[in-house]
Amino acid sequence: MENSRNPFLRFMNSLYYVLDAPVTFFREKIIEPNQKKYPYYHQKFRRVPTIDECYTDDYVCRYEANQQFLRDKDVENEILSILRQRYEHCNNEDPNQRGEEKCESMYEYYKDAAAAWFAKYGDLGPKPHVVHAFMKQKHRMVWERRHGPVGSGYKPEYKIKPDD
Structure with missing residues (x-):
């Protein structure tokens, strides 16, 4: 309470509050x-319509769909x-003991994720485009309808009609 008796400190405190109060209030x-508050350090983009929802002459929608596709590809690359890093870390954890049994489930999970990544983005080249990925998905669906799941080895028997 000695600060309140000192006239200089009282003056300095009042000057501080006169300058600070409007700034703090504002x-x-x-x-x-x-203020937009993001729970993470990066910006969250809104989901845009996919390429199958865009009209053929709507170039803005096609561009946005392609940018969304590229962002999704970057995210899945990081995943x-x-x-892969988790599996390698698991294997390198104890050099005296092989961690194959310990890390087998992690490796299976990585293999499944890699297969799913390749099914979606593989063979698209260095500059993938959402239209090419969509056509790849369409061709895969047609193949699976005709021949069964890819890699299953199922070949339907076609009956050859005799010529009359």
């Missing part, structure tokens, strides 16, 4: 309520990279 009442 920040707490206007800036912070209107695959993290799974």
